[in-house]
């Protein structure tokens with residue numbers, strides 16, 4: 001049952017989106033369970049930035065998982081429900097299944113959302129594009145990512161999207177490691193949202 005009063009105003013204060021709030025909360029809770037169960041790997045690792053760390057959050061195990069991927073799409077859409085954008089994408093590879101899960105979640109809800117992929121380097125053959133997918137010039141886009149450490153990957157994607165003529169409305173990730181990404185996005189004037197922080201992940 002949706003948790004709304006008979007006036008249509010939700011008791012929770014959460015805007016009424018048409019999706020039962022119990023489902024949104026259940027999706028978020030189940031996704032957290034799967035992330036904690038399958039994605040967190042303890043041990044010494046070298047990160048994308050070259051830094052060393054004592055754990056890794058391998059969200060590809062989540063965004064490509066048959067049960068978790070649809071949850072990613074719905075939970076990420078809920079995270080940015082109040083933002084206005086027409087396309088979603090980020091730096092390949094981590095961002096790609098995040099973007100496509102949101103595209104499919106939108107389609108399942110009867111809405112339209114395009115996705116795009118920002119290559120790490122421009123392609124030298126074919127159409128020689130850095131950004132693949134429907135054109136984003138003149139459109140409002142959301143930059144997504146699976147996890148953020150330094151924030152370098154979404155910043156690179158945002159720069160490429162702007163060079164392609166898009167307006168970047170925000171950056172959104174599934175998890176945040178609390179290692180400087182939020183500060184980088186703030187300095188770049190980019191709104192930043194993430195679904196789970198370190199304490200919820202049991203990593204604080």
Ligand SMILES: O=P(O)(O)OC[C@H]1O[C@H](OP(=O)(O)OP(=O)(O)O)[C@H](O)[C@@H]1O
Nearest residue numbers: 048049092093094148149150151152153
């Ligand atoms: O916040 P940052 O310092 O940018 O680090 C996080 C990035 O690192 C990982 O990708 P990786 O660079 O390992 O490449 P991949 O997506 O191709 O696996 C992860 O998927 C993020 O994209």
Ligand SMILES: O=C(O)c1cc(=O)[nH]c(=O)[nH]1
Nearest residue numbers: 047048056057058147149
């Ligand atoms: O910084 C990274 O490279 C990184 C950290 C992490 O927890 N997970 C990941 O996929 N990449």
